[in-house]
Amino acid sequence: MLESMNDLGKHTVIPLFEGLQPNHFENLARIVLRKSYRRGEIIFMEGDEGNGFYIVETGQVKIYKISSEGKEQILHLFGPGESFGEVSVFTGHGFPAFAKANVGTTCLFIPRADFVEMIRRDPALAMNMLGVMALRLHRFADLIEDLSLKEVPGRLSAYLLYLSGKSPDPEHLELDVSKNQLAALLGTIPETLSRILSRMGRLGLIKSEGSRIRILDRPALQKIADGETRIP
Amino acid sequence: MLESMNDLGKHTVIPLFEGLQPNHFENLARIVLRKSYRRGEIIFMEGDEGNGFYIVETGQVKIYKISSEGKEQILHLFGPGESFGEVSVFTGHGFPAFAKANVGTTCLFIPRADFVEMIRRDPALAMNMLGVMALRLHRFADLIEDLSLKEVPGRLSAYLLYLSGKSPDPEHLELDVSKNQLAALLGTIPETLSRILSRMGRLGLIKSEGSRIRILDRPALQKIADGETRIP
């Protein structure tokens, strides 16, 4: 396990552990556990006691809420190097949402007590943790803005531009989730998403080919995302 | 200023500083500044550089986002003892929302650099900060759930029950904000809120008398909040 932690530290960017000293990794290596999950497997449920948190090693994890009628709202999608479930380490309230492996996934699990002890000793680790949580709060604030202040075309445009920003080729996007999942991420349903995608295609803003999307008119998308234009 | 910090520490619960030692307060007292704001005055704008954060001493502060058409979504309402703007201390991204004094308000301002230095030295303070931010993330997750998974009657019911939970008399509530503000908090508009309040009144669930609301049928409200019942 020690080697794998070093591997992780060397090859994958883990914001939580950025800039830590080698001896930190040795300490971490002593306490982490590796867990693996099959596609669709639930990692934890809302309300479960949070006795530790996770770091994605490979695969993808979906954090989501679910209504009494079964509609789901995705809060986060996490990939390799990202951590989730940390919140519950510091609140006694249990996990605030569900976590599920979207594909076959392996995670590192860090038990609560050990980690709290590490953090208590080490201000640098605490600072990293504060940075990660601050960033997450920032994202939540943006998500709330999107969900409550924009209509679906606006949210979709914002998401496409966001994807474009972190894609190797900013014009050619590859959706990392199914369109059903994308709908849940945008707080809507597959039918609505489908309609809006085809509308945007008809207007020449994008070209949607399965899970690949080409961006044709970025300025127009930007205006829709900002709520300056409505979609005809 | 030193005395006021000690006052604050002794008489008001500040989650951020809970359980700290007297010498911490002495250090804090050396770096804080007191600022006051008139009713309606803006404390910071979205995007402003965050070179410090605030603790409400007296009054009430509203944290909110605003759409291009002017519709506002309230993210938080903070009263005495609560802190806001801490996120920006750890992200270089500026404030993620607006802050405005809802009434005449005084705040303590803690400059970024000094506080980071304090935290770096003191794991206990860092742990408190992590707890506060974790709690806030938890609340955000709930807010997102409310906004995207529940309809307005559900959100309103949840809010009324929440108020009931922290009211001296659980049956007789006093709204701490105007109904216009409450609408913004629930992610809707005053008209809709007014209609739903009167519907609930007609059904005998509540009795709304200006800013005072009596809860008559808590179980029914609970079912609406949970999405188990729809409102006729």
Next chain:
DNA sequence: CGCTCCGTTGAAACGGTTCAACCCACGTGG
């Protein structure tokens, strides 16, 4: 082949917003 899952399309229904009018309490100034 028949099954399921995903995505798409159409028509009807719904919840919420928009727009407009109105009431009432309150403060101001003639």
Next chain:
DNA sequence: CCACGTGGGTTGAACCGTTTCAACGGAGCG
């Protein structure tokens, strides 16, 4: 003292985006 304007709150009718329900096509797979 009353006329007047103002802001918060309420109500009604039309409108709009989204969801719902239903049906269908295609891809993948036993």
